[in-house]
Amino acid sequence: xxxxxxxxxxxxxxxxxxxxxxxxxxxxxxxxxxxxxxxxxxxxxxxxxxxxxxxxxxxxxxxxxxxxxxxxxxxxxxxxxxxxxxxxxxxxxxxxxxxxxxxxxxxxxxxxxxxxxxxxxxxxxxxxxxxxxxxxxxxxxxxxxxxxxxxxxxxxxxxxxxxxxxxxxxxxxxxxxxxxxxxxxxxxxxxxxxxxxxxxxxxxxxxxxxxxxxxxxxxxxxxxxxxxxxxxxxxxxxxxxxxxxxxxxxxxxxxxxxxxxxxxxxxxxxxxxxxxxxxxxxxxxxxxxxxxxxxxxxxxxxxxxxxxxxxxxxxxxxxxxxxxxxxxxxxxxxxxxxxxxxxxxxxxxxxxxxxxxxxxxxxxxxxxxxxxxxxxxxx
Amino acid sequence: xxxxxxxxxxxxxxxxxxxxxxxxxxxxxxxxxxxxxxxxxxxxxxxxxxxxxxxxxxxxxxxxxxxxxxxxxxxxxxxxxxxxxxxxxxxxxxxxxxxxxxxxxxxxxxxxxxxxxxxxxxxxxxxxxxxxxxxxxxxxxxxxxxxxxxxxxxxxxxxxxxxxxxxxxxxxxxxxxxxxxxxxxxxxxxxxxxxxxxxxxxxxxxxxxxxxxxxxxxxxxxxxxxxxxxxxxxxxxxxxxxxxxxxxxxxxxxxxxxxxxxxxxxxxxxxxxxxxxxxxxxxxxxxxxxxxxxx
Numbered sequence: 001x002x003x004x005x006x007x008x009x010x011x012x013x014x015x016x017x018x019x020x021x022x023x024x025x026x027x028x029x030x031x032x033x034x035x036x037x038x039x040x041x042x043x044x045x046x047x048x049x050x051x052x053x054x055x056x057x058x059x060x061x062x063x064x065x066x067x068x069x070x071x072x073x074x075x076x077x078x079x080x081x082x083x084x085x086x087x088x089x090x091x092x093x094x095x096x097x098x099x100x101x102x103x104x105x106x107x108x109x110x111x112x113x114x115x116x117x118x119x120x121x122x123x124x125x126x127x128x129x130x131x132x133x134x135x136x137x138x139x140x141x142x143x144x145x146x147x148x149x150x151x152x153x154x155x156x157x158x159x160x161x162x163x164x165x166x167x168x169x170x171x172x173x174x175x176x177x178x179x180x181x182x183x184x185x186x187x188x189x190x191x192x193x194x195x196x197x198x199x200x201x202x203x204x205x206x207x208x209x210x211x212x213x214x215x216x217x218x219x220x221x222x223x224x225x226x227x228x229x230x231x232x233x234x235x236x237x238x239x240x241x242x243x244x245x246x247x248x249x250x251x252x253x254x255x256x257x258x259x260x261x262x263x264x265x266x267x268x269x270x271x272x273x274x275x276x277x278x279x280x281x282x283x284x285x286x287x288x289x290x291x292x293x294x295x296x297x298x299x300x301x302x303x304x305x306x307x308x309x310x311x312x313x314x315x316x317x318x319x320x321x322x323x324x325x326x327x328x329x330x331x332x333x334x335x336x337x338x339x340x341x342x343x344x345x346x347x348x349x350x351x352x353x354x355x356x357x358x359x360x361x362x363x364x365x366x367x368x369x370x371x372x373x374x375x376x377x378x379x
Numbered sequence: 380x381x382x383x384x385x386x387x388x389x390x391x392x393x394x395x396x397x398x399x400x401x402x403x404x405x406x407x408x409x410x411x412x413x414x415x416x417x418x419x420x421x422x423x424x425x426x427x428x429x430x431x432x433x434x435x436x437x438x439x440x441x442x443x444x445x446x447x448x449x450x451x452x453x454x455x456x457x458x459x460x461x462x463x464x465x466x467x468x469x470x471x472x473x474x475x476x477x478x479x480x481x482x483x484x485x486x487x488x489x490x491x492x493x494x495x496x497x498x499x500x501x502x503x504x505x506x507x508x509x510x511x512x513x514x515x516x517x518x519x520x521x522x523x524x525x526x527x528x529x530x531x532x533x534x535x536x537x538x539x540x541x542x543x544x545x546x547x548x549x550x551x552x553x554x555x556x557x558x559x560x561x562x563x564x565x566x567x568x569x570x571x572x573x574x575x576x577x578x579x580x581x582x583x584x585x586x587x588x589x590x591x592x593x594x595x596x597x598x599x600x601x602x603x604x605x606x607x608x609x610x611x612x613x614x615x616x617x618x619x620x621x622x623x624x625x626x627x628x629x630x631x632x633x634x635x636x637x638x639x640x641x642x643x644x645x646x647x648x649x650x651x652x653x654x655x656x657x658x659x660x661x662x663x664x665x666x667x668x669x670x671x672x673x674x
Binding site: 347 | 416471478481483493653661
């Protein structure tokens with residue numbers, strides 16, 4: 001009996017070893033395959049965008065640009081709120097910081113002189129003029145540096161307090177932008193920013209953001225962030241320094257949000273403090289909630305759906321003619337009511353959102369097509 | 380001269396602070412019981428001013444009757460929001476309720492933008508609140524004095540309700556331990572509904588006094604007072620009704636003094652409350668009069 005048992009154990013072990021080797025081979029193969037597929041997908045997206053840039057009209061290209069900017073913003077916002085589980089309400093601050101710092105970099109001294117009509121611009125800014133790429137990076141870095149300093153007081157509180165303190169920071173940034181006449185031109189804002197942003201820039205940034213954040217989430221840092229989300233105390237007792245990890249997530253997110261802000265400024269070419277109210281954060285909040293708090297894939301899908309959807313919803317604000325019989329008057333402001341109802345309804349009835357916490361994987365995608373692989377459950 | 384100026388600003392600050400305090404009571408009671416920041420509270424206050432406005436202008440009610448009707452309607456609105464939006468989420472993670480509260484706040488703001496329009500409307504200031512009184516060198520609008528007196532009177536009412544009635548006892552019990560309370564035969568939902576109704580009615584009084592002070596109303600008027608009242612509640616110690624009023628006074632006075640003595644900083648007035656909030660949370664998270672709440 002005993003001998004029997006030992007023999008089976010031995011056989012089992014051999015089996016195990018064979019299985020593990022097979023799995024290793026399989027997973028390297030898979031990784032190669034997945035990388036290829038991802039590259040192909042990126043290629044397809046680029047091809048589609050190239051076609052769009054040739055044949056789509058200006059309005060559609062503008063929506064495509066906004067889609068990419070919202071993808072960048074939503075994915076980085078989800079890194080803090082969904083992956084790390086630190087519910088915060090500050091992206092409008094980082095977007096504003098990025099937008100203002102990048103615009104002040106790219107504007108020529110002449111344009112600055114024309115903008116700052118009430119008070120002249122401070123001398124150290126008045127004569128700077130740099131190309132777009134360094135300006136974007138400066139925009140991102142400004143937001144990141146600010147996030148780093150902001151993180152120290154902010155991450156000493158948790159939960160609801162974190163939400164309200166970060167909301168407060170967003171307001172403070174807006175108030176400062178409204179009042180620092182010599183730096184931000186106050187409530188007048190900045191006009192005549194060069195139109196540098198096009199599809200290459202916005203989608204390039206969106207892809208880079210996705211690449212970096214997906215890699216971050218799948219690294220040991222990402223697992224630590226998720227551990228903090230699930231149970232901060234347990235994570236701490238496993239040796240994870242939760243403060244440093246939160247700060248890391250916050251700074252990385254702020255960097256990308258700042259760059260997205262820079263893109264936004266050079267797309268709409270006119271910025272003012274009114275643009276960066278809590279409303280912007282609210283839109284992003286709807287996106288990440290609908291996409292699923294904690295799913296980057298969900299954020300991408302929801303960002304696309306939200307941006308297109310909010311354009312389609314413009315119909316409710318314009319008069320609609322029903323078969324030429326009568327006209328339904330448009331109700332201005334109705335879109336925001338619909339968004340608010342959408343958020344409440346999602347929270348009450350559909351808290352998972354589109355993706356919950358699941359992510360897109362090629363394994364799952366291919367499984368849709370081949371019946372054979374559906375049964376195979378090798379991870 | 381300076382002492383006069385100081386006293387003048389002090390009474391202005393007290394007037395503003397009472398308004399913050401009245402709104403803050405609602406925040407602090409809801410937070411004390413549900414651990415939920417009711418983001419929509421400032422907008423509930425805004426709705427109350429519109430109720431009163433239509434009571435006066437459309438239904439031709441005398442101002443005090445309009446105020447009473449507005450209080451009742453606002454209380455009803457508060458209870459409806461709780462039952463419709465927050466009650467299904469009692470067992471959900473707390474963040475879900477917070478997100479819903481943000482949604483409700485946006486909903487109220489935008490529905491009123493659609494229904495009432497974004498144009499500010501003039502608000503009626505009754506005869507007894509109009510005279511301007513002079514005490515020595517100080518000039519005060521009678522409304523400011525009445526506001527402070529009404530706040531102090533309501534504080535007594537709040538004290539009686541929270542510490543001398545069965546409902547108040549139940550409220551305090553819920554804030555200590557929500558799980559045990561239903562086991563003691565107390566209807567949890569009634570207690571929570573009462574809290575929302577009571578807090579909203581107080582916010583209605585604050586809102587109507589606010590509207591009489593700046594005599595105009597608009598759909599987004601609730602945001603900033605709402606946030607500042609929350610800061611006042613944290614400053615005073617969240618969960619403590621007296622703390623909320625004290626925090627309101629401190630916030631109102633410091634804000635007015637800041638603007639009065641450093642006029643060049645007046646643009647930063649709205650940022651100041653948040654800096655204060657951050658400082659409080661850093662150095663004394665429980666506020667001035669607060670005790671540690673169970674998480």
